[in-house]
Amino acid sequence: MTNDLLPTNDLLSLSTDEFIAGIDTVASKFDSATYPQQILPPDSWALLVRAGVRLPTLPKQYGGRDSSVEMCRIVETTSEWNLALGVHVIVNTALALLPVVKWAGEEAKREMLPRFAGGDPLMAGLAATEPGAGSALSAMATTFEEVDGGYRIRGRKHWQALSSSAHWWLVLAKNAHRRREYGYFVVKRSEGFRTVELYEALGLKLIDYGVNDIDVTVPRHRRINAEEPGLNSVDMFLASRALLAAAGSGFLRRISREAHTYADGRQIGRKPQSKIGFVRYRLAAIDTSATICEALNHYLQTMLDFKRDMTPAFPAVQALKTVATERVISAAQHYQQLTGAEGYRCGSPTNIAGQAFLDTRVFSIFDGNNDMLSQQLAAYCLTRRSGRPLSRFLADWPLTAPAVRALQADLSFLDQRLGQAHQVLAGRVVGYLFAIAQVVKWAAETGADPRRARPAIEFLRNDIAGVAAEFRLLATGVLDAYGAGR
Ligand SMILES: Cc1cc2nc3c(=O)[nH]c(=O)nc-3n(C[C@H](O)[C@H](O)[C@H](O)COP(=O)(O)OP(=O)(O)OC[C@H]3O[C@@H](n4cnc5c(N)ncnc54)[C@H](O)[C@@H]3O)c2cc1C
Incomplete structure (x- = not known):
């Protein structure tokens, strides 16, 4: 019996794997290769509700499964089938329901939460x-x-x-x-x-x-009771922001798979597209993005718990969101390039590249635009470095220290007065270092193939080198007329 046929009460006794397998079966009905590009109708949402998509967000006393890990795994699975569906789930659960679970008084909870524990397709x-x-x-x-x-x-x-x-x-x-x-x-x-x-x-x-x-x-x-004067670091937005790494992980697993299949099947002249050197480079860029998101998702599932106070996770979440969403967008663009004109068609029978391109574009804009989040990440580090140069702080800080050790790179370009533009760029470096540290950790903890971890780290090293080049560009003064170096 699949999850959508079980009464929601019976879903509570399933193991995590059984429960997620049931969600996966229902989510497969929304495969973005075939599902129409239209607003999800209530009866379709009802299938997912009856499969239990909201239950991990809800506490046990309100009929839920109360599990942060399952919230991540649902988003990962639904995003692999259909990225927009993954976002739909994030909005309904982490963005709207979780704050009520965490901060509302008992009276508001009693009024709202039981309605979301049953099969009613409320949104x-x-x-x-x-x-x-x-x-x-x-x-x-x-x-x-x-x-x-x-x-x-x-x-x-x-x-x-x-x-x-x-x-x-x-x-x-x-x-x-x-x-x-x-x-x-x-x-x-x-x-x-x-x-x-x-x-x-x-x-x-x-x-x-x-x-x-x-x-x-x-x-x-x-x-x-969740307001904070600054509004930006508020725990309220951290769970949905962090879940974009889970969405990225599921989505890029699919894009990586489909890009390889496409490139193997497409003849260009007398050989398969996948035999062309630069096509292989693009495939490597897609695969490493998938690896990075998988490592970030591993951090999400093993180190964070949405049900607790997430405020201490603020810098980690800024890094998770900015790096994962950048990877998702870049991989979707490589995939679309590989699929040529076929990737510029709506409803192409051979690929979902056009849709992937359009669906991912907003990931660096919503849930906190990435430039602002990067600036906030740099500002967070600057205010905690206690007089140390920023590069020294990053070498000591547990979230980045393993990456600085692994890279052995010169980060002293960060040790200067940082104007707004420099802070955005410096925040990106912090995000890349965090991601390298997570790839190292993920590889050690899961026994992942080093042939996956090594190129992912080298792509991230290259991103840091790119930021160093942007610092040099700003230092030439050639952009001063734009006020960009200030
Ligand atoms: C598909 C989608 C779904 C959304 N869902 C929701 C939702 O459910 N609920 C909700 O309330 N809102 C939602 N939003 C709104 C979304 O959160 C905002 O669009 C986002 O916060 C950015 O605000 P803005 O569009 O007004 O951009 P602006 O604030 O005008 O910013 C535009 C650009 O300015 C630049 N910029 C801004 N600040 C900085 C900075 N500090 N450093 C460098 N550059 C900077 C960035 O390039 C940024 O992208 C959604 C938006 C979209 C497109």
């Missing part, structure tokens, strides 16, 4: 971004104010995943009367969350996006 989303406030959320115009019996929340949000379909929302707003105070509120669509315009996105078309006007009054217990 939930998070509304933070606004037309005037994306990367810098502190500029938001949506406000809340205390009124008799609760809070009134008013404002306009946009780009929410599941804009017109989610029934429950977590809405971020700022205090109308007090500066720098923010609050998260659980809101039902029926209470006054209106989708006033739909956007047509380039990719991830299983999910709907749009403009949402909010004018609601919610009872006091619906405010959840």
